[in-house]
Amino acid sequence: MFTGKVLGGVTAAIIFGAIGTIFYFLPESGAAQLMRKAFHLGWPGGLVIVILMLYFQFGRKNDPRQGELVFKSVIGLLGYSMLFIAIANYAMNFNDESPGVPGEPRFLPVSLVMFTVACFTMAMYFKGVRVLLQIGGFMFFVAACLAGFGNWLPQVKADPPPAEEKTADVRQMSVQERADLGEKIIFGAVGASGTQGAIGKGQCPLCHGFQKGFLSERAPNLFGIPTRALERLKDPRYSQADPSKRDTVQKEACPGCGTAQTAAEYIAESHACPNCYVVAGFGVKGSNDRESPMPASHKPPIALTELRRTHRR
Amino acid sequence: MATITKQARNKIWAFLALGTFVGLLLLPLFLSLPAGAGDTPAPAASTASAAAAPADAKPVEKSRDVWYKTEGPVVGAPAPKTTDSAKDYPRYNFESRVILWVALQQHLYYGSFVLAVPIFCMIVEYLGVITKDKALSRKYDQLAYDFVKISLTAYSITALLGGIVIFTFLTLYPTFFGYLSSIFRPVMATYALLFIAESGTLYIYYYAWDKMREGFLKWIHVAMSVILNVIGTVLMMLANSWIAFMQSPAGVDADGRYLGNVWHVIHTTLWNPINVHRLLGNMAFGGGVVAAYAAYRFLTAKSDEERSHYDWMGYVAMFIGICFLIPLPFAGYWLMREVYAYRQQMGITLMGGLLAWLFIIQAVMIGALFLTANYYLWQGMDRMRGAERYQKYIKYMVFVLIMCFIVWLTPHTMVMTPAELKAMGGQQHPVLGNYGVMSAKNGAINTIITTTVLSFIIYQRANKIPTVKWAPYGNAFLFGLFTMAYVNIIWLAIYGYYIPANVRVGLSVPQVASTLSCLFIGVILNSIMLKGAKDVGPIVWGQISVRGQYALIMLATSFTWMMGLMGYIRSSVRLFWHVNEIMRDNSPWAFTHTIGFGANMISFNVLFFWLTILFVFWLGSLGVKKVPATAPVGQKVPAPAGSH
Numbered sequence: 001m002f003t004g005k006v007l008g009g010v011t012a013a014i015i016f017g018a019i020g021t022i023f024y025f026l027p028e029s030g031a032a033q034l035m036r037k038a039f040h041l042g043w044p045g046g047l048v049i050v051i052l053m054l055y056f057q058f059g060r061k062n063d064p065r066q067g068e069l070v071f072k073s074v075i076g077l078l079g080y081s082m083l084f085i086a087i088a089n090y091a092m093n094f095n096d097e098s099p100g101v102p103g104e105p106r107f108l109p110v111s112l113v114m115f116t117v118a119c120f121t122m123a124m125y126f127k128g129v130r131v132l133l134q135i136g137g138f139m140f141f142v143a144a145c146l147a148g149f150g151n152w153l154p155q156v157k158a159d160p161p162p163a164e165e166k167t168a169d170v171r172q173m174s175v176q177e178r179a180d181l182g183e184k185i186i187f188g189a190v191g192a193s194g195t196q197g198a199i200g201k202g203q204c205p206l207c208h209g210f211q212k213g214f215l216s217e218r219a220p221n222l223f224g225i226p227t228r229a230l231e232r233l234k235d236p237r238y239s240q241a242d243p244s245k246r247d248t249v250q251k252e253a254c255p256g257c258g259t260a261q262t263a264a265e266y267i268a269e270s271h272a273c274p275n276c277y278v279v280a281g282f283g284v285k286g287s288n289d290r291e292s293p294m295p296a297s298h299k300p301p302i303a304l305t306e307l308r309r310t311h312r313r
Numbered sequence: 314m315a316t317i318t319k320q321a322r323n324k325i326w327a328f329l330a331l332g333t334f335v336g337l338l339l340l341p342l343f344l345s346l347p348a349g350a351g352d353t354p355a356p357a358a359s360t361a362s363a364a365a366a367p368a369d370a371k372p373v374e375k376s377r378d379v380w381y382k383t384e385g386p387v388v389g390a391p392a393p394k395t396t397d398s399a400k401d402y403p404r405y406n407f408e409s410r411v412i413l414w415v416a417l418q419q420h421l422y423y424g425s426f427v428l429a430v431p432i433f434c435m436i437v438e439y440l441g442v443i444t445k446d447k448a449l450s451r452k453y454d455q456l457a458y459d460f461v462k463i464s465l466t467a468y469s470i471t472a473l474l475g476g477i478v479i480f481t482f483l484t485l486y487p488t489f490f491g492y493l494s495s496i497f498r499p500v501m502a503t504y505a506l507l508f509i510a511e512s513g514t515l516y517i518y519y520y521a522w523d524k525m526r527e528g529f530l531k532w533i534h535v536a537m538s539v540i541l542n543v544i545g546t547v548l549m550m551l552a553n554s555w556i557a558f559m560q561s562p563a564g565v566d567a568d569g570r571y572l573g574n575v576w577h578v579i580h581t582t583l584w585n586p587i588n589v590h591r592l593l594g595n596m597a598f599g600g601g602v603v604a605a606y607a608a609y610r611f612l613t614a615k616s617d618e619e620r621s622h623y624d625w626m627g628y629v630a631m632f633i634g635i636c637f638l639i640p641l642p643f644a645g646y647w648l649m650r651e652v653y654a655y656r657q658q659m660g661i662t663l664m665g666g667l668l669a670w671l672f673i674i675q676a677v678m679i680g681a682l683f684l685t686a687n688y689y690l691w692q693g694m695d696r697m698r699g700a701e702r703y704q705k706y707i708k709y710m711v712f713v714l715i716m717c718f719i720v721w722l723t724p725h726t727m728v729m730t731p732a733e734l735k736a737m738g739g740q741q742h743p744v745l746g747n748y749g750v751m752s753a754k755n756g757a758i759n760t761i762i763t764t765t766v767l768s769f770i771i772y773q774r775a776n777k778i779p780t781v782k783w784a785p786y787g788n789a790f791l792f793g794l795f796t797m798a799y800v801n802i803i804w805l806a807i808y809g810y811y812i813p814a815n816v817r818v819g820l821s822v823p824q825v826a827s828t829l830s831c832l833f834i835g836v837i838l839n840s841i842m843l844k845g846a847k848d849v850g851p852i853v854w855g856q857i858s859v860r861g862q863y864a865l866i867m868l869a870t871s872f873t874w875m876m877g878l879m880g881y882i883r884s885s886v887r888l889f890w891h892v893n894e895i896m897r898d899n900s901p902w903a904f905t906h907t908i909g910f911g912a913n914m915i916s917f918n919v920l921f922f923w924l925t926i927l928f929v930f931w932l933g934s935l936g937v938k939k940v941p942a943t944a945p946v947g948q949k950v951p952a953p954a955g956s957h
Contacts, residue, residue, distance in 0.1 A: 096408035096902065097910055108913045112920075131612045132927070135866055139923055142870040143916040149677065150912020153670045158905040160889030160898070199666070206661045217814050218661065281813065293657050300567070300894040301658055 005071055008125065012078050019081075034088050041091065042084030049077045075125045082118040086111035097157055106151045112144035161201045185304070186210070203302055207294070219294065220279045229263035238277050249291045250275035271297040328533070378572055379895070380563030380582060385572030389495060392569025392896035393488050401488040402900040409485040410902040411914065416481045418877055418918040419925075420474035422598075424552075425591075425876070426926075427471050428545045429599020430464035431515070433457075433633055435538040442531055454526075456626055460603060461519050463933045468515060470929065472508075486900075489891045496564070496571045496578055497555060504551045507544055514541045549595070550588050557584040559892050560883070561655050569895040582655050586648035587883075593641045594879075598872045600634020605869035606930050608862040611855075620855035627865050628693065628854075634868070635686050639762060639832065642679065643825060652886075656893075663886050665725070670908050671882050673724050676754075678875045680718040683761045685867045687714060690772045692861030697776035698850025706771065713764050717757040725749040747810075755821050756806025759828045763798055766831045770839045777846040787842045794835055798827040873922060877915035885911075 022031050039046075053073035060066050089111040095103035119137030123130045170178060180190045187193045187210075188200035199205050209216030212223045232238055239245045240259045243252045252258065253273035260266040269276055274292035283289030297304045374387045395401035402409065434457045441453030482490040494501060518537050525534040558564075564577030571578070607627030614620040653660035662668055691707050694700035723745055737743075747753070770791070779787065802824050809817045887893050889903040897903075906914075 094913075096411065097904075097906055098901070105907075105913055106909050109916070112916060131609070135609060135612070136923075138863060138866055139870045139920065142867060143874065143919055146674065146678070146874050147909075147912045147916040150674055150915075151909035153673070153908050155907040155909050156667060156670075157907045158667050158888065160903040203658055206658055206666055218657075285818070295656075295658070301656055303894075 005068075008075055008121075009071065011121075012074050015078060015081075034085055034092060037088035037092055038081065038084040041088055042080065045080060046077065046084075049073055049080060053077070072125055075122060079118040079122040082114045082121075086114035086118070089114075106155070109144050109148040109151055112140050112147055116140040116144055201302075202297065202304060219282055225267065226263050229260075229266040232277065232279075233260060233263075233266055235277075237280075243276070246276065247290055248275050248278060249287070252276065376566035376568075376570060376572060378563060378574075378577060379565060379567055380561065381577055383572075383574075383577075385566075385574055385577075387566065387570045388573040389565070389569075389571025392565075392892060393492055395488050395897070395899045397899055397901055403485060403487070405485075408902050409900065413478075413481050413485060414914060415918060415921070416474065416478045418880065419922060420471065420478050421880065422873065422876070422918075422922045423467055423471035423474055424549070425595040425598050426602055427464045427468045428549055429595040430460050430467075430603065431518075431538060431541050431545060432596060433599060433603065433630070434460040434464070435535070435542055436633065437629070438538060439535055442535055452622075452625075456629065458522055459626070459933075461515075461522075463603070463606065463929065465515070465519055466929045466932050467926070468512070470925070472512075486891075489896065489898075492569070492892075492896060493555065493559075496558070499575050500551055500554060500579060504548065507548050507551070511541065511544045511548060514544060546592065549591060550584075551579070553587045553591060554579040554581070554584055556883070557581045557587050559890075560659075560887055562892050562895050565895060567895075569892065583648070583651055586644070586651045590641070590644040590648050593637045593644050594876060596637035597634045597641060598876055600630050600632075600637065601865075601869035601872035602926065603630035604634060604865040606630075606933075608865040608869075609927075609930060611862050612859065617855055622854075624696075624854045624857055627862065631686070631689060631865055631868065634872070635765075638682065638686070639765075642758060642762075646821075659886055659893075662888070663882065667888075667905060668882055668885055670724075671878060671911065673722060674908075674912070675875065675878055675882075676722045678871055678878070679758070680721050680761065682868060682871050682875070683765050684714055684718065685864050685871065687765055687768045689861055689864040689868070690768045692858050692864060694772060694775045695858060695861070696852050696854060696856050699777070700775035703771045703775060710764055710768060714761060717760045717764075720748045720753050720757040721761065723749040723753075725751075750810070751814075752806050752809025752817055752820070755809070755824055756802050759802045759824045760799065762828050763795065763802065763831050766828075766835055767795060770835055773836075773839055774843060774846075776849045776852060777843050778849060779842040779846045781842055781845070784842060787838060791835060791838060795831055798831045801827045870919065870923070873919045874915060877918050878911075881911050881915060 019035060022029065022035070026032055050073075053070055056063075056066060056069040056073060060069070063069070089107060093103040093105055093107045095101040095105060097105065116137050119133045119140060123133035123137060126133065170181070173181070183190050183193050185200050185202045186204045187195070187198040189198070192198035192200075193210060204210075204222075207216075207219035209221035210223060212221075214221060214223070216222075233240050237247070238259070240261075243259050250273055253269050253276060257269075257273075259276075260269045274294035274296060275290075278289045278292045280289055282292070284291045284293050295302055375384050376387050377384060393401070405412075437453050437460065438457040441450045441457060444450045444453060514537060518534070518541055521534065521537075525531055558578055558581050561581045561583045562569075562578075563581040564574055564579075565571055604627045607623045607630055611620055611623040611627060614623060649660060649664065652663065664672060687710065694703065725746075742749075781787070805820045805824050809820050812820075885905055888905060889898050890896065891898045
């Protein structure tokens with residue numbers, strides 16, 4: 001009933017109509033800006049196609065293929081327009097994700113969809129390069145799906161920690177200020193402790209859960225640690241009276257340091273010497289809980305400065 | 314004096330050429346020997362030297378290797394502490410890292426391709442030499458020649474891109490590149506020499522093809538392909554040592570000072586896992602690209618002969634690619650295991666932290682790859698009469714694959730806002746969360762691979778009926794093998810829910826053993842059973858649906874995308890370090906991009922690569938010899954898959 005030509009013609013008419021409508025009614029909209037940018041980038045090629053179309057229409061009146069050639073010019077112009085709108089989308093929305101830079105990279109897969117549509121549309125009418133266009137269109141389609149999926153997922157941008165952080169003397173800080181600093185070291189920002197995935201220079205939440213009920217398979221959940229620390233001290237494996245009797249790869253945080261006597265000291269010791277006491281079931285595989293997988297917080301890869309660790313004690 | 318025949322002269326030249334290649338291959342190793350001697354201290358630190366030194370000479374400073382923990386003499390400067398300045402990070406109004414990303418990725422794509430294709434070429438040429446059927450032998454030979462021809466143009470582009478990468482490094486990251494080259498100076502020199510050896514070997518290999526077509530010279534030619542691939546593989550391993558050093562440095566002290574042992578900086582803890590993973594990945598990728606080339610030629614073919622040839626070529630390339638895809642997850646597992654052993658934080662950042670969502674994308678892609686490979690095999694059954702006997706089983710396999718695919722891509726935990734967390738009642742979804750755990754995923758991926766093996770076995774016997782006397786026992790054994798494998802895999806997946814995580818990790822071993830048993834025992838037994846089997850009908854090469862060819866293109870595009878993705882993940886895990894924990898990245902682009910940005914960049918790289926490789930294909934097609942019309946359409950043409 002409908003030939004390919006009719007369908008193509010109707011599609012082209014609808015698209016050109018939509019473009020005209022956007023320019024007329026929404027001249028300042030994002031779509032209109034995109035098309036203006038596309039025109040700015042691709043007008044010479046478009047002009048060549050229009051000239052060709054006019055030539056086919058008026059210069060080859062006796063050619064039996066005149067109608068087909070004019071029609072193909074229209075389809076070519078349509079494909080070319082989509083191509084440049086897609087490129088304009090890249091030009092306008094690509095950025096390096098620095099704060100304040102204009103553009104929204106999440107729109108970029110739309111360009112891939114437009115490339116796909118342009119390729120398949122043109123493949124319908126340009127038989128000489130049909131296979132190449134179809135293969136290209138298919139590849140664009142696969143890439144569009146994958147890029148679209150990547151952009152649909154939750155987006156997290158991770159900034160590096162400051163190279164040299166200047167912190168006031170913790171001994172002069174109030175309790176609240178110390179707590180805020182601790183939250184910043186552990187979770188990256190004050191107030192971030194309730195957000196899952198929030199992580200700071202200390203990297204603790206990589207393995208430890210901090211809220212009640214948070215999954216914590218790799219290392220003990222630290223919710224309620226001030227209370228539980230006292231229980232740990234009483235554990236025979238902790239060997240509070242004599243560190244040399246500990247069945248661990250490291251007996252003391254430093255020679256002669258002894259063992260913790262308070263909950264705060266226990267937490268401090270755990271940071272400086274994770275091997276001194278390993279909670280049952282959380283040791284390095286095969287070590288029979290004699291060795292902890294946690295690195296000492298003052299050494300790489302965590303490498304907290306003395307000031308930060310002082311604060312944490 | 315006896316006159317030397319032309320053939321004997323050729324042989325002498327061939328031996329001389331071979332000797333030269335071997336010499337070229339070994340030369341760099343000899344050159345690097347004094348610098349790399351295992352754990353032996355460098356001469357400067359030796360006792361003898363110290364004793365001979367004048368009393369007022371400055372004592373040699375020693376320091377401790379960050380990884381090997383051995384003492385060594387400090388012979389290098391500390392890693393530079395860069396600042397966000399034009400001196401350390403010159404810029405051109407664009408993110409320098411993105412420019413480098415594109416250059417490196419393109420170089421890697423082409424590098425992988427030109428390393429993989431000669432390996433294909435070697436395998437196919439060897440098959441041609443050992444095949445007794447003359448027509449088939451010529452067909453293999455032509456195929457190998459076509460392969461190397463494509464890679465020749467790609468080789469030039471690889472070299473060009475390598476130059477671009479060096480210039481990009483020098484102009485955008487001069488301080489970092491200076492530091493890296495100060496440590497890897499002997500390695501880089503060796504690399505350059507090997508590159509020359511590789512180029513020479515490749516060109517001689519290609520241009521001597523016709524001259525060395527017959528007899529003993531052909532064997533020399535095949536031997537040359539072995540040498541070519543040895544050089545190529547060593548080249549890849551040397552390049553890998555640079556990225557492995559950046560990720561898990563060794564051979565330097567905590568300040569980044571080189572301690573004089575070049576073997577330590579090469580042989581970092583992640584070097585070998587990366588080598589194995591990359592080699593397998595390159596092969597799978599190369600298979601994908603060649604299969605896409607064959608699909609392109611198939612779809613544009615003008616005659617049945619051409620269609621027949623390129624259908625066969627696509628099948629062979631796909632077959633080789635899939636052979637290397639199957640062990641790839643296991644190599645990946647080893648790599649991740651080593652990453653965890655090196656730095657648990659790094660492993661968690663990858664699999665459970667910042668980059669975990671990228672692994673969800675990877676999971677989707679692996680699932681899609683296996684689905685596509687199965688789809689291609691099922692489409693390929695159209696070529697064979699008798700295959701209709703097995704069509705009724707396909708729907709069940711589709712069901713199994715889809716179910717496993719869904720489990721495989723279910724995330725474990727998700728990054729959520731507190732409100733979302735509260736609404737869901739915890740980190741894991743009450744129902745779907747049960748499928749996001751490793752126990753279920755291990756079961757799912759092993760079932761997917763086992764089902765793919767089953768598809769292949771069905772494909773192998775699609776047009777055959779085994780005639781060996783023990784066929785009923787063989788069939789019963791195969792049935793039992795697959796049944797036991799499925800039961801074992803699924804049972805262990807369920808059992809994993811009831812035991813602690815550290816014990817559960819060990820369950821992957823028997824699961825993988827089941828999968829590999831099906832792969833090796835199943836395929837080998839099936840091939841033996843099909844020797845002398847009764848043909849129900851011939852394989853009519855060329856009679857595959859267009860959809861089958863698009864499956865090949867899908868495979869190729871997915872391989873390319875996945876390579877880009879995995880490379881991005883591996884590189885991103887260093888976070889804000891040029892060299893992990895040794896040299897910090899203080900450029901404005903030290904942050905880690907969002908997943909979306911990464912996905913956009915990967916897509917750009919993939920499409921850019923395919924645009925340029927299409928140009929290479931076009932160049933390759935300009936001088937393609939006429940396809941040998943030795944195998945009329947419909948004639949049986951065995952392929953290296955046992956029966957096909």
